[in-house]
Amino acid sequence: MSKIIRWGILGTGRIAQDFAKGLQSLPDAKLWAIGSRNLATAEQFGHQFNISKTYANYESLVKDPDIDVVYIATPQERHKQDCLLCLNAGKPILCEKPFMLNAQEAREVITLAREKRLFCMEAMWMRFMPLVQRVKKSIDQGEIGTIRFLTADFGYPVPFDPKSRFFSQPGGGALGDRGIYLLSLAFYLLGEPNSVTSQALFGETGVDEQSSFILNYAQGQQALLFSTLKTYTTNEAMIIGDRGKIKLADPFYRPYQFSVTKYPDIITTGVEQKTHSQKKFIEALKQNSLIQSFLIKLKNFLAQKATKTIFSPPQGNGYHYEAIEVMQCLRNGQLESQIMPLDETVKIMEWMDKIRDQWH
The missing domain is CATH 3.40.50.720 (NAD(P)-binding Rossmann-like Domain)
Structure with missing residues (x-):
């Protein structure tokens, strides 16, 4: 080459x-x-x-x-x-x-x-966006613990035109244009789910103008995803673990920043090492409404202190990053990318098929 x-x-x-x-x-x-x-x-x-x-x-x-x-x-x-x-x-x-x-x-x-x-x-x-890569690395290294939940949405209003790619069949609709990003993000960060529940709102051309779906995973994790052609959404993504959370800023698919919040350990730290009487005392404190209110406020305060924001806008319009990956693979003699592997592309298409099957 x-x-x-x-x-x-x-x-x-x-x-x-x-x-x-x-x-x-x-x-x-x-x-x-x-x-x-x-x-x-x-x-x-x-x-x-x-x-x-x-x-x-x-x-x-x-x-x-x-x-x-x-x-x-x-x-x-x-x-x-x-x-x-x-x-x-x-x-x-x-x-x-x-x-x-x-x-x-x-x-x-x-x-x-x-x-x-x-x-x-x-x-x-x-x-291939640099910050998406950094979020992936952070999650894989356990920075926010075991992932429990992911939520993301993608939407902005599109003027109705039955001949446009957004509203024409085949291939039109919110799932194909925006939901594909949401599914790909969930696959990239959480892997393949084991079930999905989905609903859609259809327009006069028969395409989904709005759709939402919940992905369920074998270890109890969930992903709640929403795409629409009808209105603006936050266009953000939140990944929540048992030790913290990561927020990808708008637009999550081409982010200029993300934040990492570490959950503070206050009263539960080392509970497993405490005596039976100490554990009972801690549980009693947690049931007290005044103590509970104080702890919530304290946690929120500490969470603000424990949040770091990484600001690093992508260079140019961002499309060159995927081209860099392609050219690197070609020069190395690789037949596919490890970041966007072909088997995963097929699996994502299979889950898109399953989602659409639930609509009919």
Whole structure:
């Protein structure tokens, strides 16, 4: 693999433009070619991002022998056919999220990628954000103890347009556009659940304009997640452990800061080492309303003192972080990312299928 990795992009929509902007910040990446179903659109995109090679169809782009990897930014209903097109042409791929319309499509694409020994990854850019990586490390190191609960929401109002990707089928709806972030975050921090309960509010085009779901885990943990196209939400994430909590600030999927609060030990410290009479005395104190009120106030005060905030905005628009991961994997001969592994992509698609099955 050469020092400069040359990228081809399928699609010219907003997400393709965002990715191209991010890629321009990387000195070891080259925007080599753009493919569209319309030559004028491809040429306009090429002019905007200084791309010399423009193709009026996707088939021509994947035949370009100088392209090292293709970023697929086409509508979700085209992901399967465009991924297969690239893989059959021998091109490694980074495919925009949600990876496919369903788990079966995901399995087909991943099976072909593995058969051809070509790199493949879902473009879940959130996971590669530096602060999300730091939160993951903090949790894995037990900084807030055993995780008990995760809650996150993602929403802002979208003007209704039955032809827009938000409201059209297949692929539209709050779950596909916003819920995918919530599910991916829960998987990344808590792992795979063992059950889900979900409800949705449907609009006139039949897509979920609002959806909520609770993920239940084998060790008793839960994740409460909410996505909507109808209103603003906090767009924050909170991870609660038995020794503290972590809050990812708005927007949690591209955070500029997070805070860690350590729970203070006041009266319960060392209870297991105390005598029977001491334990009874402690329990009696805890039942006293005045003592209980005082302890709550004291805990809140100490919690404020025990909170640290890490402020570190992402560089640029943040899309270059996933590109860095792709290029590192290509140079190392890896066929998939350890941060966004293919088996996990399939599992997330399976749980999206299960959620939708509960709605019908």
